[in-house]
Amino acid sequence: MSDVTELIRLATEARDRAYAPYSNHPVGAALRTPSGRVFSGCNVENAAYPVGNCAEQAAIAAMVLGGEQRIEEIVVVGPGNAPCTPCGACRQRMREFAGPDMVFHACNDRDVLLTMTMEELLPESFGPENLK
Template sequence: MDLIEHARAVRENAHAPYSKFKVGAAIKTASGAVFSGCNVENVAYPEGTCAEAGAIAAMCAAGEYEIAEIAVIADSPTPIPPCGGCRQKIAEFANAAVPVTLGTIAGETQVTSVSALLPGAFDASHMA
């Protein structure tokens, strides 16, 4: 199963009773392991969890910390990028050249990179 198919499969489990906007994300790590996540909403919208954040949390829980590739699929007519917060999270676990595949449930995909999603990313060197 390729990465976009992993994202498509986990998207089916998304809990989006309010927005009805389901998102699935899948990460392949440097070791080749795949981790997935889906969005989980609750009535206090800002307290929900994005699919990308869920996949990153699963990756870290397994002791892996390097994204080699990521795919995100959403209920949208055209491929859409992750939200700003998720772009930052992705950038902290992936180098700038890592491919990001964005997809729709209709099968359209667009491949971009972490650097294209978040040019001038904030990183730990800014904390010194």
């Protein structure tokens, strides 16, 4: 497993730029692809609450825009010290670009609080290979 320090730093920076005036729950995400490239994103809320974008969704969109399509490892940093785990929609979004062994870390701005694989986050998941 890679050193997550840089991913925590980037996810924290993203969280600190999040636009979350309605929930007051800023979230940042940073992911690493197998090639070593890193992409980050933050949540962006909307007055038509709950319409908005999750941090994981934003990081995945940046990854796809950057020409990558595989997540090896992802860090999510929320507010406070409780683990901020992905919503169901983001678990499925991550699954689209990850195998069962992808590593997820829920972190605060300093440390890893929880580590799980994609399989643990979304057991018996439906993915692209189910449509082949």
